[in-house]
Amino acid sequence: MLNDAAYGYMRKHSLSAPLIASLAAQPETSFADQAAWLAHLDRLGFTKLEVTPDPVRVATEGALWGSVQSHKFLCDAVVLSDDAGQFNVGQHALCWVHAERLVHKLDAFTDKHRAAQTRVRGLIWDFYADLKAYRLKPGPRRAGALRKRFDRIFLRRTGFVTLDRLLKRLHANKAELLMVLDRPETPLHTNGSENDIRCYVTRRKVSAGTRSDDGRDCRDAFLGLAKTCGKLGIALWDYLGSRFKVAGHIIVQPLDRYVRGRFRPA
Numbered sequence: 031m032l033n034d035a036a037y038g039y040m041r042k043h044s045l046s047a048p049l050i051a052s053l054a055a056q057p058e059t060s061f062a063d064q065a066a067w068l069a070h071l072d073r074l075g076f077t078k079l080e081v082t083p084d085p086v087r088v089a090t091e092g093a094l095w096g097s098v099q100s101h102k103f104l105c106d107a108v109v110l111s112d113d114a115g116q117f118n119v120g121q122h123a124l125c126w127v128h129a130e131r132l133v134h135k136l137d138a139f140t141d142k143h144r145a146a147q148t149r150v151r152g153l154i155w156d157f158y159a160d161l162k163a164y165r166l167k168p169g170p171r172r173a174g175a176l177r178k179r180f181d182r183i184f185l186r187r188t189g190f191v192t193l194d195r196l197l198k199r200l201h202a203n204k205a206e207l208l209m210v211l212d213r214p215e216t217p218l219h220t221n222g223s224e225n226d227i228r229c230y231v232t233r234r235k236v237s238a239g240t241r242s243d244d245g246r247d248c249r250d251a252f253l254g255l256a257k258t259c260g261k262l263g264i265a266l267w268d269y270l271g272s273r274f275k276v277a278g279h280i281i282v283q284p285l286d287r288y289v290r291g292r293f294r295p296a
Contacts, residue, residue, distance in 0.1 A: 032059040036096025039119065045088045049076065053089065067093060095119060108209060108216045110223070123209035126161070127219040129200055130154050136193060146188040150197065153183050158218065165214045173211040180204060229253055255285070262288045 032053055040050050052074050061067040067090065071077055076085045099105060104120075111117035112128040133151055138144040157179060164172055184201035187194055200207070210216045230253055240246045259266045264282060271279035 031061075031097040031100045032093055033096045033100055035099035036092040039092040039095045040088055043088045043091070044083055045085060045092070046081075049074075049085055049089070061093070108213050110217055110220055112220055113203075121209070121213070122206050123213075123216050124203055124206040125218070125220040126154075126158050126207065127221065129203070129207060130158070132196055132200070133193070136196060138190065138193075143190045143193070146190045146193060150183070150186075150188065150193065157183060161210055161218055165210060165218075168211070168214040176211060177204075177208060180208060226257055229257060258285050258289070262292070264288070 037050055037054065040053075041047075056070070056074070058070060061070060068077070068086075071086055071089060076089060079085050106121075108121045108123050109117055109119055110123045110125060112125050130151065133147065133154065136147060138147045157176075160176065160179075164176060181201070181204075184197045184204070186197065188197075210218060230250070233249065233253065240249055255269065256266050259269050262285065264285075268280055269282045269285070272282035
């Protein structure tokens with residue numbers, strides 16, 4: 031879908047203005063599938079361009095984001111990431127653990143620099159603890175105080191030039207690191223999603239990947255089922271037995287019913 035959200039994404043990700051204008055000048059704004067979309071890009075000459083960033087990739091990502099927005103799907107969702115560029119869409123928040131890790135991994139070669147690094151790490155973790163407390167009892171006055179405190183931590187001058195530059199870079203991400211002040215339901219770290227993907231990574235290490243798209247889809251589907259069943263307290267074999275109507279097996283409803291029931295308002 032080509033709309034304002036799609037064009038905004040393309041501009042944000044450095045697709046050239048003439049290419050965006052060529053898309054906007056066409057009457058077609060909705061495409062049934064990938065083949066129709068790629069044929070449209072081919073007619074406009076996108077596929078023949080060998081430039082960076084790849085026009086086909088950026089335009090496709092933009093059109094997909096436009097489709098998400100037009101269907102009002104996850105429009106209010108917050109995307110939490112470790113600052114990898116491909117996740118910087120919509121309302122974006124940053125993981126505090128990954129942010130602090132940059133300070134932790136900084137090389138310090140003098141006692142003065144090590145003391146400054148330790149002091150800053152202590153301030154960050156104290157601030158992190160107060161953000162956790164804020165999630166449980168949010169309020170506008172506390173949010174304002176935490177924003178001012180964030181500035182004091184990340185705009186300070188320690189005398190350790192490399193650390194000061196890093197703090198300044200982290201301060202530039204203030205809105206994303208403090209998304210929790212506006213959306214208290216937002217996690218402060220990505221540990222949950224990383225734990226969810228760990229079984230996939232382990233499987234990939236054992237089998238070195240799949241040989242076909244069907245194999246990939248099968249692996250992803252069953253790993254997803256296993257992880258979801260585990261979170262819901264349902265044995266995977268009970269779920270599969272119920273789906274395949276194994277004689278004498280217990281009845282397990284489709285998983286979406288349990289998921290919706292878990293998040294149904296009181």
